[in-house]
Amino acid sequence: MNAPQSMTMPAAMKQKHLPGDLAMWFFIMAELGVFLLLLGGMAFARGYYAEIFHEGIATLHPEAGLANTLVLLTGSYFVARGVHTAKGGRNRVAPWFVAGALTGLVYAVIKIAEYQILISAGYNLRSSTFYFFYFFTTFFHFAHVLLGMVILLVVAQRSRKGFYADAGVARNAAESAGSYWHMVDLVWLVLFPLLYVLP
Incomplete structure (x- = not known):
């Protein structure tokens, strides 16, 4: 009874891997560190200049923020679909990634x-301190x-031109690009409530 479990456990462990290239993850972590510093500074300033932040938030356009949230989430769906095709060996990354870029x-x-307004x-x-953090x-x-x-x-372009004939290379490129895009989306999901929703 224990034999099948011991055989399936290593197989499940082998399937786990860091998506994409390690260099991309170093870049993503560095970028997240910078965003973390910015958000930490904004949180400190928000506590110190609560009234200024409250007045500033009232001048923003939450509809625009919500629209951009939905747009980026849609983009992440397209990108995830592209990565999925690369993992399946079908290499139909290009149309999904172009849709994500759009x-x-x-x-x-x-x-x-919104900036122009x-x-x-x-x-x-x-x-003010609020607008400094908002614009920056x-x-x-x-x-x-x-x-x-x-x-x-x-x-997407390299995929179309056949640079990723090898399935492993195609998957690695798609996962690296997808990981970066999802990081950008994740940061916005933190920024949106901080700047548009929370009083």
Whole structure:
């Protein structure tokens, strides 16, 4: 009775691996460390300048924040589907990753429009402590969305051109790009309630 269990346990353990390339994970962890410092600074400032943050949050547009949350979650779904095809050996990464990059473009359009509204109303990095953290953290995240789009499109293009003929290489490239995109999405899921929802 114990023999089948001892045989299946190593097989299950063999299936577990770090998705993607180790170098990408070092990069992701470094980026998360920077975001953690920014969020920690914002949390400290929020406690110290509670009224300023409350007034600043009231000037934002939660509809735009919610729309971008849904857009990025949709993008993560597309990217996850692309990674799934690579794991299955079908290598149909390109259409899913292009769709994911397009959601990044929608995010960028919404974010730029939101920036324009705030700047035209006279708000900028120097307006208050709240706006410093708002513009700095969201623009830093915005830059990561753009980089994520580039990574997805590069992997999609290389996939189309047959650079990933080997199934293991295709899976590794897709998982690396997908891990980065999901990191960007995760950071926004923290930023959105902190900046738009919590009073």
